[in-house]
Amino acid sequence: MTLEARHLTCRRDHRLVLDDVSFTIGDGVLACLLGPNGAGKTTLLRAVLGLEKVAGKVLLNGADLSTLSPRETARRIAYVPQTHSVAFAYSVEEMVAMGRLSHARFGLLADKEDQDAVANALRLMNIAHLAGRAYAQLSGGEQQAVLIARALAQGGRTLLLDEPASALDFGQQKRLWTRLRELAGTGYTILCTTHDPIRARQIFDEALLMRSGRLMECGSPADVLTDEKIEALYAS
Ligand SMILES: Nc1ncnc2c1ncn2[C@@H]1O[C@H](COP(=O)(O)OP(=O)(O)OP(=O)(O)O)[C@@H](O)[C@H]1O
Incomplete structure (x- = not known):
C-alpha cells in the first residue's frame, strides 16, 4: 500500500x-519519523x-481515506499508540483478538481465520506464553508487545507505530526491528516514530524529520540522518 499525506x-x-x-511512503517501505x-x-x-x-488529504493506494468507514480504515491501517490503558481485566489473547473486530460478521463468534491470526500475531511477537495472563498486570514492555501483536492481528497492510520500542528490553527491540523489516519485505508499509537516530540509520529505508509541526526533511537515512541534521533537529 502506498501511503500519501x-x-x-x-x-x-x-x-x-x-x-x-x-x-x-511507498509499498513495502519501512519509514521512521x-x-x-x-x-x-x-x-x-x-x-x-x-x-x-x-x-x-490522506490517500492509501490513491483512495481517499476520508471516504472509508472506520471499519474499512481499520482493515487497512493498524495503529500502535504510545500509551494505552484498559478499564477491564482482559486477557492478552482477548486484547489481541480485539484486532479482529473490523473483520467480525454480525452475530458470529471468532472463526478459524480470526483464531489463526491471533495465534500467529502472538507467536510473531514471541508472547504466546502470555496468552492467558491479564493484560493490565503485565509490565510496560510486555503490554507494548501485546499492542503490536494486536496491530498485526488486525491484518491491515499499513502499520503506524508510535515509539513501539520505548519500553521493550534489548531482546524484544531486536525482535521488533527484525519483524518490521520482515513485514516490509512482504509488502507492508510502515511508519514508526522513534527517538533513536542511531538505530534508525541501521534499520529504516526512509526517514522523515519533523520539528514544530513541519516536515523538515524526507529521504534515505544516509541523506537525512546525518550528524549535522540530527544536531539541528534537536537544537533548542
Ligand atoms: N490534547 C491536546 N490538546 C492540546 N494540545 C495538545 C494535545 N495533545 C498534544 N498537544 C500539543 O500538540 C503538539 C504536538 O504534540 P504531539 O503529541 O503530536 O508531539 P510528539 O512529537 O508526538 O511529542 P513526543 O515526542 O513528546 O511524544 C504539542 O505542542 C502538544 O503540546
Missing part, C-alpha cells in the same frame, strides 16, 4: 501543530488515521 494542517488552541505536511518532544509526531499519526480534525 497531502497538505495536512492541524490547529490546536489557535496554534499550528501540523503545518502543511505532505509525504509519500523523528523529531523533538512536541514536534507533532503523534498528531501526524493520528491525523493519518482520521483521529484528528485536519485540513488536507
Whole structure:
C-alpha cells in the first residue's frame, strides 16, 4: 500500500501543530519519523488515521481515506499508540483478538481465520506464553508487545507505530526491528516514530524529520540522518 499525506494542517488552541505536511511512503517501505518532544509526531499519526480534525488529504493506494468507514480504515491501517490503558481485566489473547473486530460478521463468534491470526500475531511477537495472563498486570514492555501483536492481528497492510520500542528490553527491540523489516519485505508499509537516530540509520529505508509541526526533511537515512541534521533537529 502506498501511503500519501497531502497538505495536512492541524490547529490546536489557535496554534499550528501540523503545518502543511505532505509525504509519500511507498509499498513495502519501512519509514521512521523523528523529531523533538512536541514536534507533532503523534498528531501526524493520528491525523493519518482520521483521529484528528485536519485540513488536507490522506490517500492509501490513491483512495481517499476520508471516504472509508472506520471499519474499512481499520482493515487497512493498524495503529500502535504510545500509551494505552484498559478499564477491564482482559486477557492478552482477548486484547489481541480485539484486532479482529473490523473483520467480525454480525452475530458470529471468532472463526478459524480470526483464531489463526491471533495465534500467529502472538507467536510473531514471541508472547504466546502470555496468552492467558491479564493484560493490565503485565509490565510496560510486555503490554507494548501485546499492542503490536494486536496491530498485526488486525491484518491491515499499513502499520503506524508510535515509539513501539520505548519500553521493550534489548531482546524484544531486536525482535521488533527484525519483524518490521520482515513485514516490509512482504509488502507492508510502515511508519514508526522513534527517538533513536542511531538505530534508525541501521534499520529504516526512509526517514522523515519533523520539528514544530513541519516536515523538515524526507529521504534515505544516509541523506537525512546525518550528524549535522540530527544536531539541528534537536537544537533548542
Ligand atoms: N490534547 C491536546 N490538546 C492540546 N494540545 C495538545 C494535545 N495533545 C498534544 N498537544 C500539543 O500538540 C503538539 C504536538 O504534540 P504531539 O503529541 O503530536 O508531539 P510528539 O512529537 O508526538 O511529542 P513526543 O515526542 O513528546 O511524544 C504539542 O505542542 C502538544 O503540546
